[in-house]
Amino acid sequence: MSEFLVELQDVWRTYNQGAEPVHALQGVSLQIKESEYVAIMGTSGSGKSTLMNLLGCLDRPSQGHYLLAGTDISSRNEDELAEIRNRMVGFVFQQFNLLPSMSALDNVMLPLVYAGVQKEQRIMRAQQALKELGLGNRMEHKPSELSGGQQQRVAIARSIVNKPRILLADEPTGALDSHTAKEIMALFTKLTEEGITVILVTHDPETAACARRIVKVRDGKILEDLMIGKVQ
Amino acid sequence: MSNRLRSSLTVLGIVIGIASVITLLGIGKGAQTEAEKQVQSLGTNLIFVRPGSSSTSSISLGQGTSQTLTYEDSQAIKKNCPAVLDVAPQYSSNLQAQYGERNTLTTVNATEPSYTTIRSFRPARGRFFNETEMREEARVCVLGDTVALDLFGNLDPLKKKILIRGELFDVIGIMEHKGANYNIDMDDQIFIPISTGYSALFGLSQVTGRTVKSILVEAKPQEDELAQFQITNLLRFRHNIVAPQGDDFMLRTQSDIMQAAQSITGVFSLLLGTTAGISLVVGGIGIMNIMLVSVTERTKEIGIRKAIGAKYNQILSQFVIEATLMSVSGGIVGILLGVGCSNALSTMANWKAIVSTESILLSFFVSLGIGLFFGIYPARKAAKLDPIVALRSE
Incomplete structure (x- = not known):
């Protein structure tokens, strides 16, 4: 058993569209420990989205190995990846990506449906997650009836309801005003304190500054890997 | 809301298809029952004996034209045939x-x-x-x-x-x-x-x-085949008919007539059923079409569901169930409509249409089958989507 929760070993990701193969990732190695708070930074085209897809088990490396909690992702099939995503990974997106026809509660319950959790259990755990995020009185609302900040908190509730090991946030504050953005960022800090590993993907230095560690990506390679000392 | 309208219009195809199946099968069944009733009304254990065809210089004048059957034949049949x-x-x-x-x-x-x-x-x-x-x-x-x-x-x-x-x-x-x-x-x-x-x-x-x-001959119960045999032999003997020579009379039983009637109404039912079946296939294609549109429109949703852990079968069953719900609800409405049409036809057109339990069950399972069959392709398409591509779509 590795001491790292996330371990990338010389990972390549090559796309074979068109005449020339495109190497989106070129030999990336990265280790992240349990309950770290990491920001991955890079401009568009740097390979940070590809890196995020890999870390979130939406994709597999073309070459090299990805160990998540000691399991090698590289050799898993689609359904096994789906199960790993369901149990180990939570996603938070820039555009929230809630299902518009469902209530906040139903949205949060969805990962538990796919995990095969009993209905009473599902309702209980989803309600608890929403309450923790201050949405106890908004459970029956549709996403369209909620503000951006509330929607993002529903999305975070959905991402943590099945107790994942890592939480991947892709530009989570990109669609929010600065005040709401600060609240959301504070939530991530709180989650890392509760033991969840948060990986933030952003191009915004100010957002990245909330993390304890910044990994800069450019041209499919890791450019810098900095720990930020924070005065407690 | 526009989705609901679209689904209803799609389902209408199944509704019309199932309603026509029920109604047309009902008409066919009604015709068959009517035919059977007519044959029954002829009497029971009946055998018709008619003269054969007469011929002048090898031109046959058709069945029943010969004058070979006599009153004495009928008395001989009554006297000499025990059956x-x-x-x-x-x-x-x-x-x-x-x-x-x-x-x-x-x-x-x-x-x-x-x-x-x-x-x-x-x-x-x-x-x-x-x-x-x-x-x-x-x-x-x-x-x-x-x-x-x-x-x-x-x-x-x-x-x-x-x-x-x-x-x-x-x-x-x-x-x-x-x-x-x-x-x-x-x-x-x-x-x-x-x-x-x-x-x-x-x-x-x-x-x-x-x-x-x-x-007209009435055979004893259960002995109509024996009676036919006895009559044939007796008449051959009385008319001096020997081997290569053809009979100058013919026998028809009630079951011959019944079979003829059934084969006619059977063909009738088959034709009606096929017509209705075609409209069901068209309805099914409509469902497939709307499901394909739905999969395209909901690519993002499928991506989200996959990202949070939906497996291939879970996405597949979601879409198959949606298609089946559509076709089955259409089927149920169609069954009700078909029963209504049959009743209306029976009272208004004075033509008895009989809706059997079998045709209702058949319609229900056919609509279920249509949903499964025409839903599976769009559902597979949805389940096979790459989550990364699906998430990126708008």
Whole structure:
């Protein structure tokens, strides 16, 4: 058993569209420990989205190995990846990506449906997650009836309801005003304190500054890997 | 909301398809029952014996044209065939009947008293002629109810005298209403004793040969095949027919007629069913189309579901269930509509449409099957989507 929760070993990701193969990732190695708070930074085209897809088990490396909690992702099939995503990974997106026809509660319950959790259990755990995020009185609302900040908190509730090991946030504050953005960022800090590993993907230095560690990506390679000392 | 309208319109295809299946099968079933009822109404264990075809210089004139079957044949059948319960020879001819100013051209059916029991066709009022009247060649007749109406209108025909081809006959009875039986209008007939017919109307005697147009035979219960065998042998013997020579008579049983009727209504049902089946296939394609549109429109949703852990089968079943729900709800509405249409048709068009439980069950499972069959392709398409590509779509 590795001491790292996330371990990338010389990972390549090559796309074979068109005449020339495109190497989106070129030999990336990265280790992240349990309950770290990491920001991955890079401009568009740097390979940070590809890196995020890999870390979130939406994709597999073309070459090299990805160990998540000691399991090698590289050799898993689609359904096994789906199960790993369901149990180990939570996603938070820039555009929230809630299902518009469902209530906040139903949205949060969805990962538990796919995990095969009993209905009473599902309702209980989803309600608890929403309450923790201050949405106890908004459970029956549709996403369209909620503000951006509330929607993002529903999305975070959905991402943590099945107790994942890592939480991947892709530009989570990109669609929010600065005040709401600060609240959301504070939530991530709180989650890392509760033991969840948060990986933030952003191009915004100010957002990245909330993390304890910044990994800069450019041209499919890791450019810098900095720990930020924070005065407690 | 626009989704609901779209789904309803799609489902309409299934509704119409299932409703037509139910209605058309109902009509087919109604026709079949009607045909069976008609065959049953001929009587039970019936065998029709008719003369074969006569031929002049090797030109066949068709079945029933030969004059080889005689009154004596019918008596021999009754006497010599143990499997035969009763016989009724018939000689019929189209003749003018007259009462006062009114007259009508009708079929005069000369037969024996046994006719009523063999055909289960009885007088409604008065009585049929009896054996004594047969022997005495009495000038009595029994009218079919159409003839009675044509000649007498509102008057009571009983105990009146009518003229048949200028001969006076006493009306002693009026038959019950029976309706048309295939090509014969059973009610447009006058029944007279066959002996009277030969001597008074048809001019046939034992010397010239008393031919018959047909002999109705009632076999003993369960012995109709034996009866056929005995009759065939007897008539061959009586008519001196030896091996290579063809029979100059033919036998038809009730089950022959029943089979003919069933094969006609069977083809009828099959044609109707196929027509309705085609509309169901069209309805199914409609569902497939709308599901494909739905998968394209909901690519993002599928991406989100996959990102949070939905497996291939979970996405697949979601879309198959949606398609099946659509087709089954259409099926249920269609069944209700079809039953309604059949009932409306039965009352309005005076044509009995019978909706069987089988056709309802069949329709239900067919609509279920359509949902599964036409839903599976779009659902597979959805389940196979790459989550990364799906998430990126708008």
